[in-house]
Amino acid sequence: MSYKIAFFDIDGTLVDEEKRIPADAIEAIRRLKERGIEPVIATGRAPYFFKALAEEVGIESYVSMNGAYVKYKGQDLHESKIALEVLEKLVGLAQKHKHELVFEGKSAYFSTSPEHPFVFEAIASLRVEHPGLDADFWRKEGIYQVFLHCESHEEQLYATELPELRFVRWHAKALDVLPNTGSKAEGIKALLDRLGIKPEEAIAFGDGLNDKEMLQLVGLGIAMGNSHAELLPYADYVTTAVDEGGVKNGLEYAGVL
Incomplete structure (x- = not known):
């Protein structure tokens, strides 16, 4: 499969327990961009919680608040507020x-x-x-x-x-x-539709219970080695832990590095 886009959860995926981004994850995302594959944050966090992190890792677009607010390269793309x-x-x-x-x-x-x-x-x-x-x-x-x-x-x-x-x-x-219909998958669908990318052309990394729908939606759903046990059945592949090269190893498995 030729992948065009990759979605990354933050806590337990891009950052470790100390909320630090491993150097190998930053390097892997840099190489991913060089290959023309778009990296996107997909998180339960609100944008004001991860602005500095996104800048550090060089990611411009995000699916935030579990799919409720999506921004692509500075432009609001999708919003879903609670009534x-x-x-x-x-x-x-x-x-x-x-x-x-x-x-x-x-x-x-x-x-x-x-x-x-x-x-x-x-x-x-x-x-x-x-x-x-x-x-x-x-x-x-x-x-x-x-x-x-x-x-x-x-x-x-x-x-x-x-x-x-x-x-x-x-x-x-x-x-x-x-x-009740909200999930990261909802926001990801909105972004993929706008970009004209099929779900099977996407990769996603996650480790928590709010990542189930996202991993099911995409072509290759990768669970981190430190994932919640209940997430594992929803993954196509389980990589190593966040502080053991999990992002890099998962991208290598996907054949995009």
Whole structure:
């Protein structure tokens, strides 16, 4: 297969546990670009969480917030916001159960309580600036994704009451909340359609539960060696861990380096 584009998750794929990009991954992406293959970030993170990283690795385009906001070479390409009435139901339910929320807009994010230990612990794991405090931010600006801070046994309180939403855990104390049709695959499809590239001409790398749909969509879905065990059945190939040359080895397996 002749591949034309490659999508890369960030946490656990492009960066290690210390949020550093291995030198061999930077070099592999440089070589990939030399061969005319477009590298694109595909992440659950919002754009303001990875601007410096994208610049360091030389990637111009991204599928962010689990497919809800896509930008290609500086141009907005796809947006999928959570409906205001659905957000209102989520906020009411979170207040009822005394759980904190973090609302992600296009250019900023705010929490109902940034000092809550669950919020602090989860956000700290991302190594990014902590959110400001604005419990009504969701009323003022379009929201693409929400962090719900609760433990795993409490998830069902929301899934049964809010069928309009999808909940994907990324931390012991936090879940991504997105539209029920939302996924990285949705954003990737929008980008591929715009570029006239078939899914089978794409490669994707991931390691987490929010990468399932993405790996299934593309022609070659590669799971990192450090992946969540539940992701592995969705991969066509399992490369080595992020700090063991995982990106480079996966691209070599694909025959593009």
